[in-house]
Amino acid sequence: MSNIWVPKQMFFTRGVGKHRNNLQSFEEALREARIAEYNLVKVSSIYPPACKIVDRRVGLKKLNPGQIVYCVMAEARTNEPNRLVCAGIGLALPAKPNQHGYIAEHHGYGMTNKRTSDFVEDMAASMLASTVGVAFDPDADYDERREIYKMSGEIVHTRSFVQTAEGDKNGLWTTVLAAAILVLESE
Numbered sequence: 001m002s003n004i005w006v007p008k009q010m011f012f013t014r015g016v017g018k019h020r021n022n023l024q025s026f027e028e029a030l031r032e033a034r035i036a037e038y039n040l041v042k043v044s045s046i047y048p049p050a051c052k053i054v055d056r057r058v059g060l061k062k063l064n065p066g067q068i069v070y071c072v073m074a075e076a077r078t079n080e081p082n083r084l085v086c087a088g089i090g091l092a093l094p095a096k097p098n099q100h101g102y103i104a105e106h107h108g109y110g111m112t113n114k115r116t117s118d119f120v121e122d123m124a125a126s127m128l129a130s131t132v133g134v135a136f137d138p139d140a141d142y143d144e145r146r147e148i149y150k151m152s153g154e155i156v157h158t159r160s161f162v163q164t165a166e167g168d169k170n171g172l173w174t175t176v177l178a179a180a181i182l183v184l185e186s187e
Helices: 022-033 056-060 113-132 142-152
Strands: 009-019 039-042 068-078 084-094 101-109 155-166 173-183
Touching: 009 022, 009 056, 009 155, 022 068, 022 173, 068 084, 084 113, 101 113, 101 173, 113 142, 113 155, 142 155, 155 173
Parallel strands: 039 068, 068 101, 084 173
Antiparallel strands: 009 173, 068 173, 084 101, 084 155
């Protein structure tokens, strides 16, 4: 059985774009994130077993313009001056490398970088915890749950990758995006 569809590497990227047209502000954010030249396909939130996180430069070298590229992406847009927009990706890795992890995405308004970071990291960790059987109170504070996750020994690492921005003061469309790019390699 071929594993060509199971990504071997993943990298994170983010960007902000501003333009008078909504779609072009998204394009500008893609350009800043260095992923505008690919055909992006959004996928759900599973981190493949044994997948390696690489630097963006390393991952980009394996991609070609026009290529279909799978990603988990969060993006938000506004044309309201000073409105805070956020996009974030959270990751939770299991202790056992043969198990899959979780990637969580969130986009919204009014959340700071720190709040968005904690939120997406918590979502990813909670999804993984429920999969590997870690008992926790979903209504407990994230800091309290984080300690339970760490003490369980089932979740080895969590992280987040977030982009926030305030809407342009002159009403230009402002787009933020954060993405986990999954790199497929031919055999």
